[in-house]
Amino acid sequence: MSTIEALAERLDDYLDDQKINQVRRAYFYAEQAHEGQYRRSGESYIHHPLAVANILAQMRLDHQSLMAAMLHDVIEDTGIPKDALSDQFGASVAELVDGVSKLTQIEFRSRAEAQAENFQKMTLAMARDIRVILVKLADRLHNMRTLGPLNPEKRRRIANETLDIYAPIAHRLGMHSLCVELEDLGFAAMHPMRSSYIAKAVKKLRGNHHEIINEIRASLEDKLAERELPGRIIGREKHLYSIYNKMKFKHKSFDEIMDVYAFRVVTDSMDNCYRILGAVHSLYKPLPGRFKDYIAMPKANGYQSLHTTLFGKHVNIEIQIRTEEMEQIANNGIAAHWMYKDDSDVGEVNQKRVDQWLQGLMEMRERADDSLEFIEHVKVDLFPDEIYVFTPKGRIMELPRGATPVDFAYTIHTDIGNACVACRVDKQLASLSQPLYSGQTVEIITAPGARPSPVWLNYVVTGKARSSIRHFLKTQQQRESVELGRQLLSKSLTGLGYRLADISDERVQRVLEHNQAEGFERLLADIGIGNRMAYIVARQLVPADDQDEENALALEETHAGQTMTIAGSEGSIIHFADCCKPIPGDPIVGRMSSGNGMVIHSERCESVRHLGADSPHLVYLSWAKDITDEFSVELRIEMARKRGLIAELANTVTLAEANIERINVDEHDAHHSVITMMLHVKGRKQLARIMRRIRNLRAVESVTRVRR
Incomplete structure (x- = not known):
């Protein structure tokens, strides 16, 4: 059994006498604190912290880490407060012991949410002082070496936790020897028969x-x-x-x-x-x-x-x-x-790498909506299978296997990723979704005003890219929800004879308290996303003595007269209905959908006709002038079967300056075909021109616009 004097002799190789004596003092303090406590194996408890310190001594860690190893269970197991340790051994050692104690309380396997939440705590502890996780890894290694006396269920839980969390962290920190031993011990505890056979x-x-x-x-x-x-x-x-x-x-x-x-x-x-x-x-x-x-x-x-x-x-x-x-x-x-650290830049370079990784973890933690999303992002970084690519200036970037140019862009900087529009791989234009391979040189092309696409989430693999895209889209949706909510509320207030500027701050505050809203922007966002009705909030905002019957009727009368203007592709909070596919020129209404914002329908669409003209769920809309966006529209064409009809149709549509998104041909009978064609058009005028040209084809018998 190792003793404190045997450890002191080992420490003599790289620590001075003063520091060794501090480690000794920590040992004797811990020995006294743990007096009368025993491990499951029957041995005195002090043997465990001493063994942890020996593991750290093999790595030649500093004296404060060794002192923390001696004291790491004192706060949790003996009731001695952190302040007492700080008085005895200094703030740095006390902080290390406190950090390790908090990690020791983590039980990863209780529930997915608890596991993720606790991993966030571990990330914070690592970011404050990386030595916290080094002491914890040594503590876990000794516990794995002495699992024998525990019952099988507890052995498997601890082993599972080790393989899932601690061994990958040891690997990510480059600690190969410790990682290998943790994995082999975890494997033997999880699958003793398989381990023994191999x-x-x-x-x-x-x-x-x-x-x-x-x-x-x-x-x-x-x-x-x-x-x-x-x-x-x-x-x-x-x-x-x-x-x-x-x-x-x-x-x-x-x-x-x-x-x-x-x-x-x-x-x-x-x-x-x-x-x-x-x-x-x-x-x-x-x-x-x-x-x-x-x-x-x-x-x-x-x-x-x-x-x-x-x-x-x-x-x-x-x-x-x-x-x-x-x-x-x-x-x-x-x-x-x-x-x-004293005689080489090797340690410094390695420290910078870890600091960079931890900084990335902290950024992801700030952007993630919840702890489960955070741990989903981190798992990619804990299990890397690396590729190495170059920037145009020759800088080497390390990425997980399967990473795309979008991942590369976010690895350089979040702003580069957000503004990315295209890329060159080995000086050739390439798709943003293609996987990269080691040795390639990647150049990102950005544009002012560009923004991430939700489609990117389908093929990015790095945690940083995924969390940055989700964060941007979430922020964008929040802004759009607030703006739409403001327009809807202003429209309802106008129906009551008021403007938003007329409402006093005191009145606004009362309405916020009544609706239990965190702030006015949160209230507007709830209106914009469809979780609250604008006309109800408007009536709450108007002073009670002004809300007479005449004003109540005014809302009904002006409801249809007040319209909002739609300028085309409105972002993530306003959507165009797939059922009727409205295009500029169609009479349109907006239907508020709880949690999804506004869905724009044609007035003739079956989805909204049954609601009635005065429904509070409908918002009357008009199209802005000079819309440049393109909209999807579906045509059904019946025509006589003949060779080359698809080419003839495609040529006709192209001449009308429209694009075909999709085309399907079905046999109607032996002599006729039915063609469904999805087009991109700018409005009803262009659609009418296309339909007129198609009707003029000799084989065409009918052309109709499909409205589901």
């Missing part, structure tokens, strides 16, 4: 392949010695959870996965990494397309290494080549920041 199979196979492994290792060592290149060669073991996932999700057999021999070469400099690459390529033949240079283009979590796959001895050989610093970064990720 472990036995790996052990058996390793014994069978012992000679081949030694032969390959000797060949590599001889080649490095021949070229006088320094480097230690380490055999890499595939961990059990990785093997299981490849069998499950990639449908590979165990033999397929294990028929690859993996080695790592660790050397002293970046130059020697590339020299060793040349040496191993001269020894064995490299497989095309399997070389990756993560030194020139590091992964998002700071990982750097050269990867190559060779073919030799009738087997595939995977080799990773990296420096000692890169090896530490690969194993300890963000924790290597404290190891190198």
